[in-house]
Amino acid sequence: MKELSVAIGVSRPTLSRYFQDPDSVRRSTSERIRRELEKIEYVPNFFATRMNRKTTGLIGVIIPYLNDLFFTNLLQAIESAAMEAGFTVIMQCSHSDPQIEARAAETFMSMSMDGALVVPLGNQSDIKTHERLNARLPYVLVDSRPNTMPDVDFVGTDHPRSTRLITEYLCRVGESPILLGMPRVNFNALERERAYIAVMESLGHEPVVIGTDLVEEGWYFESHGEAVLDAAFARGRFTDRSILCVNDRVAIGALRAASRHGLVPGRGASGGLRIAGHDDYPLCPYTTPALTTVAQDVEKIGRAAVSRLVRKMQGKAEGTSPEIELFDGVLKLRESA
Known part of the structure; x- marks a missing residue:
């Protein structure tokens, strides 16, 4: 100076x-x-100019995967809303590892972030790390709300309602669906599985859940969906059923398995096979056939999360109970179901 x-x-x-x-x-x-x-x-110097200020102007964001376009879109919505509010976003990826997630949280605390938005790893997350983060910084959970963190503000999708939406639709247009799930390490997937069972029972149908066992270490989403249905189709199972996949990436793997066995899912195809997903992953309109799914409103979720966090950072959050804001899913009808 x-x-x-x-x-x-x-x-x-x-x-x-x-x-x-x-x-x-x-x-x-x-x-x-x-x-x-x-x-x-x-x-x-960005940090030097903020050393003597009450605020760093930084918001930390932790996401679990870098190779998932859902989280890319969510991060884009968060960053746009943060910039409009005058904040800079610093992103860390936990790479689906609780220890890396904990290290990212410690990094945010050491950098004196004004606040943090975290997409946790479900019940795998280190609860003690999140407790320290919650004690040190205003922070909000986004997309996933583990059972171990009931007292933290949360913004996400109403998964029971969105699951009901797609399950009821599949029951209307064909035989009641089975659920292609995944190993029970993903909290949203587990919540959708429970919702599917509840909806099927309420409609008088028997719920059938497959794919909850680990096929191979490191196989996740697309590989898992493909492997489970490849094995089932090879035995002649479920080739004429409606199959609700727990998320769109699992469904993309399911579509590949169907193609390998010469099966064409869809309302206009013979045989009765239908495949649907959940999330409206950005590639869903471009699969063959295009994937029917339920869209999460990623833009609203990201903006609402930033808005809630900014209110907390400004000391304007009301009440002592956690604030939960859930958005409805929207049915996206395409060729696969």
Whole structure:
């Protein structure tokens, strides 16, 4: 600051006020400082300029997977809303590892983030790490709300209602669906499984759940869905059934298994096979056939999460009970069902 003020020819307090708010100094002085800074291509140190402020202007976000376009879209919605609110987003990925998730949380605390948004790993998450994070920073859970964290604000989808929506639809257009689930490590998948069972029983149908056992270590989503149905189709099972997949990535694997066995899911296809998913993964309209699913409103979820977090950071959150905001899913009818 001293060197800059001498080089520009203004006092250090004036230069300091300019960096805090260019409008706080005379217009002619502000323009002079701006021109001189451009000449030397000055770039302020982001962290140094915030060391003496009450706020860093940073929001930390933890997501579980980098290779999932659902989380890419969610992060985009969060970042857009955060920028509009005047904050910068720092993202960390937990890579579906509780230890990495814990390290990311510790990093956010060490950086004095103003707040954090976390998509947890379900009940695998280290509850002690989340308790420390909750004690140190305003923080909100997004997309998944594990049983171990009932006292934390949450923004996500109403999975029981969205699961009912797609299950009832499949029951209307054909034989009642079976559920292609996944190993019980994903909290949202488990919540949808329970919802499916409840809906089927309420409609007088017998729920049938497959695919909850681990096929192979490291196989997740697409590989899991493909392997489970490949084995079933090879034995002649479920080739004429409606199959509700616990999420769209599992459903994409299921579509591949159907193709391998010469099966064409869809309302217009012979044989009765239908395949549907949940989430409206961005590639769903471009699969063959295009995948019927339930869309989560990712844009609203991301913006609502940022809005809630900002209110907490500003001390405007009301009440002591956790605030839960759930959004309805929207049925997306396409060729596969």
